[in-house]
Amino acid sequence: MKNLLPAIFIFTILITACSKKETPDINAEQEIKMRYDTTAVDSFSTGAVSVDIARKIKMSSPQYLDSVKQVKKAQEEEKKLKTELEKENKQKAEEEKKKTDAEKKKKTSETAPVNETKTE
Helix, strand or coil, X not given: CXXXXXXXXXXXXXXXXXXXXXXXXXXXXXXXXXXXXXXXXXXXXXXXXXXXXXXXXXXXXXXXXXXXHHHHHHHHHHHHHHHHHHHHHHHHHHHHHHHHHHHHHHHHHHHHHHHHHHHC
């Protein structure tokens, strides 16, 4: 009985150590997609185009050029609106300044005759 417990313990260790180990679940079918610098499958086939050349072709297309023109127009309109707003703000500031100057002059002209009458 004393020898039976260590024998069972050693037997279970041997069984677990020698058993077939399971591999982690890796999809062997999963493809690794490679990025190439061509748009066609074979770079030597007809119609194979470099990515840089494809980009140049796309940039020279009428749709791209039209969108660039629209963006430029929108930027010009924004600049015009900003300049107009700045001009209006300057005019308002000048008008307010003139009003405050006129009020100051008016106050000084009103206070000056009152002081003169008191001194006479």
